[in-house]
Amino acid sequence: MSTLYDKLKSYSSSDYYGFHMPGHKRRGIRKAGGGVSLPYDIDITEIDGFDDLHHARGILKNAQERAARVFHADETHFLVNGSTVGILSAVCGITEKGDTILVARNCHKSVYHAINLNELNPVYLYPGFDSRVGLNTEIRPQDVIEALERYPKVRAVVIVSPTYDGVVSDVTAIAKAVHAKGLPLIVDEAHGAHFGFHNAFPENANRCGADIVIHSVHKTLPSLTQTALLHMNGDRIDRRRVKEYLDMLQTSSPSYVLMASIDLCIQELQSHADEMFERYVAELCKVREKLLGLKCLELVRTQCYDISKLIIYAGCSGDTGSALLNRLLSEYHLQMEMAAGNYVLAMTSVSDTKEGLERLTNALYRIDNKIDHNKKEGICLKMEEIPRAEPVYNIARTAERVRTGKAGTRLVLWESAIGYISVEYAYLYPPGSPLIVPGERITEEAVGLLEWYQVKGYSIEGLKRERYIEVLVNEQI
DSSP states (O other): OOOHHHHHHHHHTSSOEEESSOTTTTSOEEETTEEEOOOGGGOOOSOTTSOOGGGOOSHHHHHHHHHHHHTTOSEEEEESSHHHHHHHHHHHHTOOTTOEEEEETTOOHHHHHHHHHTTOEEEEEOOOEETTTTEEOOOOHHHHHHHHHHOTTEEEEEEESSOTTOBOOOHHHHHHHHHHTTOOEEEEOGGGTTTTSSTTSOOOTTTTTOSEEEEOHHHHSSSOTTOEEEEEOSSSSOHHHHHHHHHHHSOSSOOHHHHHHHHHHHHHHHHHHHHHHHHHHHHHHHHHHHHTTOSSSEEOOOSSBOTTEEEEEOGGGTOOHHHHHHHHHHHHOEEESEEETTEEEEEOOTTOOHHHHHHHHHHHHHHHHTSOTTSOOOOOOOOOOOOOOOBSSOHHHHHHHHHTTSSOEEEEEGGGOTTSBBSSOBEETTTOOOSBOTTBBOOHHHHHHHHHHHHTTOOEESOSSTTEEEEETTOOO
C-alpha cells in the first residue's frame, strides 16, 4: 500500500501543473544556484541557539522584525497554524465577551469561529454582487459608514480584501471611516501577501491604515503551506492581548521548517522583489491580454481586482465552473484552485513559469475553439449572491440553547427548513465563506442556493447529513 509521501512524490514528478496554492508551485525558493529544499535534517525543536517563537529574543525576533520592515508594519508575528490562528487571535484579542462586531458576510469561516469563541454579536456587511457571472464584489465604504451610524455598539470591524476571487475593497476609505469612530479595523488580506511589491498590484493593507492585517505567505508567495503573518499597527488595539491569544492558540511546538520557509521567503522579497515581480508581472500581463481574445469563455474583470487571480467564466459555453475545472484537469493536466458556480479560479504567483502560463492559455483556447458559437446556451441566470439573513441568536447563544435544553433540535430536509433557525454551518470549501451560519433564520434564497449547488455537483460542507440541516425546534416563523 502506498503512503501519502509516495503519492506526493509521484505527483511531484508528473506533468500536472498547479494553478493553486501554495505560491511556491512546488519549485522551492529560487535562490541563486538553484532551489532551496527544506528536508528532515533541519527539523528541530527549541534548542539552545535557535530561539523560541513564543518568547522570541534572538534569531526569530530578528526574522519577525525583518518581516515587519518588508511588509511596512509596526509589529509582525510568524504564524505556523495558517492565517486561521491569526484571525482567531486578532478578533478575540480586540473584543470582549458579548461585544458587537461589524463583519463582512463573505469572511472566511475562521472569523465566525472567533465570533463563537468570544460570544460576539455580528452585524453583517454585504459585498456587492455581479449577477452576470455570479461573483461577489467589494465592500462599499459608504455601507461601512452607514452601518457604524446605525449600530453604535460596534466595537471592531472585520473585512476580507482581496477576496478568494481577487476582488479588492477600498481599504483606505474603509479604515478612515472606522477610525473616525475610534474603532480598530482587521483586514483578512490572506490572499494579498504579494500586494505592494509591484505597482500592478494594490498597496498592502498595512499602508492603507488597517490596525491588524493577516497575510498567508503560502498562498501567493514562495513559502510552505500553513505559513502566515500577523501584522499590528498603531495604538487602537491592545497588542499584548492579541499576543496572549497567539500564545494560547498557536502550537507550543512550532515547526522550524515552516518558520525557515517564511524567513527565506522574506529574505528573497527584501533582496530580489523587484526582479521577481518584474518578470512575473510581464508574463502575467501577456497571458491576460491573450485571454481577452476568448470567444465563449471569458476572463472576468471586476472594477477593483487583483490581476494575479485568473477567473475564467464558463457561463456562455453552457458549462458550470466544475465542468470546466474537470476538463482542464483530465484533458490538460492543469489543476485549478477552485470552481464556483459558472467560473473557475486559477491562482498565479511569482513562482509560475512561462511554460506553465502558456499551457493554461493554450488549453483555454483549445476548449474555447471546440464550443459551438452558434449553439451556445448563453448566460446562466442563477444567482449566487450570499443570502441575506440577520442572526436571531449569535452563534454561541444558539449552542447554549441546545446545550442547556432551552431548545431542542432536529434534522430537516433543506426544502422543509425555510423559516427555521439553523444550528449548523453550510458552505463550499473552498472558499469557506458560510452560506448559512448557526443562529440565522434559514431563507428561501439560501435553500435554493444549496439545492442548485447540489444539482451542479458541488459538495456542501458543514452539515451532519447530506441534504439535511439541523435546526432549532419550536422556533419557526
